[in-house]
Amino acid sequence: MEEIIQTTISTTINEVIEHSNLLGFDWATLVLSVIALMVSIWSVVWTVRKNNESSYKNNLYQDILKKPLHEELPSCIQKSIDLNNKSIDDLEIDKFQDFLMDLRRKILVFKYTDNEFYEEMENNIVKIDEYIVLISNRKENFEKRYEELILVVKNLYKCVEQHFYK
Amino acid sequence: MGDNNIIELEFDKTISALAGNDYGYGHYKKQIENKFDYNKRNIIIFPEQVKKVAISFVQGMFRDILKKIGKSEIERYVTIKSSSEKLTEKIISYIKF
Numbered sequence: 001m002e003e004i005i006q007t008t009i010s011t012t013i014n015e016v017i018e019h020s021n022l023l024g025f026d027w028a029t030l031v032l033s034v035i036a037l038m039v040s041i042w043s044v045v046w047t048v049r050k051n052n053e054s055s056y057k058n059n060l061y062q063d064i065l066k067k068p069l070h071e072e073l074p075s076c077i078q079k080s081i082d083l084n085n086k087s088i089d090d091l092e093i094d095k096f097q098d099f100l101m102d103l104r105r106k107i108l109v110f111k112y113t114d115n116e117f118y119e120e121m122e123n124n125i126v127k128i129d130e131y132i133v134l135i136s137n138r139k140e141n142f143e144k145r146y147e148e149l150i151l152v153v154k155n156l157y158k159c160v161e162q163h164f165y166k
Numbered sequence: 167m168g169d170n171n172i173i174e175l176e177f178d179k180t181i182s183a184l185a186g187n188d189y190g191y192g193h194y195k196k197q198i199e200n201k202f203d204y205n206k207r208n209i210i211i212f213p214e215q216v217k218k219v220a221i222s223f224v225q226g227m228f229r230d231i232l233k234k235i236g237k238s239e240i241e242r243y244v245t246i247k248s249s250s251e252k253l254t255e256k257i258i259s260y261i262k263f
Contacts, residue, residue, distance in 0.1 A: 049200035093218065094252070101259065103222075126221050130185045137183035 012037045086142040093136050100129045117163045124156040183218035190226025211229040212248040224260035
């Protein structure tokens, strides 16, 4: 970071010297140059901070959510619910519930970094659990229950997308 | 903790899975609230027909009890029995989360 700031300062100073008229002192050019220098420094600091923040968020996503959301959740749905036959696999529903409970534990870190995001995730996970239990209860309204489930799953992904890419 | 207090839950015979916060709370009010004894170990028995229980149902059913007891003390006052050991463990993990 310090190296970047030093480079910015020396580049700006060199440009000022190159374009200034040293024989005839020009106050306007000096003031504009100082402003340009300050804007350059602020811009660098802001960019570096943003990159660090983005990197930290990216790490959280990779470590906690990537595998559950990219692999495990879609796989759970696929294995436990057969939409064509309107049937469910009891054992897979059990595993699905275990997965959701595990995900609840994993996202606890967000309770302390972003409670709003945590609450939304927690609510979505509990809702998904509710719908997979309901769908296993009775065959009637199977398609409706399945649609409701998928809607909540989509909400979950949207919530994550909004948090990490806002 | 003194004697045991047994509470056997009843549900519609066609229901094998319990879900929903309001549904859980409703059954707490109907089947547990007036029978629960804070001076005894309460054994809450889920009928054999119940094979699955959702987190939301447990949250609703035990909401008021947890307000009075707290998660760390719950196992002193509540024992769960159900159709399987795995289901019992699940219910307890939901209560204590």
